[in-house]
Amino acid sequence: DAGVTQSPTHLIKTRGQQVTLRCSPKSGHDTVSWYQQALGQGPQFIFQYYEEEERQRGNFPDRFSGHQFPNYSSELNVNALLLGDSALYLCASSWGTGAYEQYFGPGTRLTVT
C-alpha cells in the first residue's frame, strides 16, 4: 500500500521565480491538504483540495495556488517567490474533507535564494 509521495525532494529557486510541487495521495484517499513548515515551527495549513476544487484556505496570499487532478493527485504552485517562502512543503491526504486523520508525505524542501 503506497503512502503519500511528493516530488521533488529538494528544490532551489531564485527570488521572483515560480515553482510547482507535486503530491500523490495514499491509496484510497481523495482529499489532499498542503502545509508549509518553516524551520523549527509546526506546519501551517495552506489549502485543501477535494473533487478537484479548493475547499478551504489558510492565511496565505494568492501567490499560492493549487490544482487537483481526476486521479486525486495535486500540485502546489507558488509565484513570485520570496526568501520567506523557503520551507518544507508537506502534502497530507485523507478520505473526505472532514477527516481529521491525515497522512503526510516526506515533504519538499524549497530553498529560495
Next chain:
Amino acid sequence: TQLLEQSPQFLSIQEGENLTVYCNSSSVFSSLQWYRQEPGEGPVLLVTVVTGGEVKKLKRLTFQFGDARKDSSLHITAAQPGDTGLYLCAGAQSNTGKLIFGQGTTLQVKP
C-alpha cells in the same frame, strides 16, 4: 484564531527517564492528533483522541485528551534514544480537514 501552545519547546533527557509534553488551547477541538517527525521527513501520526477525558496507550507512550477537549498531554515512560524527534500536536476544527499545529517539542534522549 485558534492556537495550540506546546510546552516545553525543547527537552533533553537521559535514557530511562520519564517525560510529559503538554498541548494547550483556549479553543475546543473536535479531535486532537499527536505526530512525531524526524529531520527531513514528514510527520507520522501516532494517535488520535476524540472524546474528552480519553486516554490512549501506545507501548511506552500515554496520550490524554482533556475533559473540555482544549488540552492534551503525551507522557513517555522510560525514554529511549529512538524516541528522539519533534513531537507535534494538532487540533482539528469541527467538520473540516484543517489541522492547527502546535509549534512542536524537540525531544533529545541521550544514551
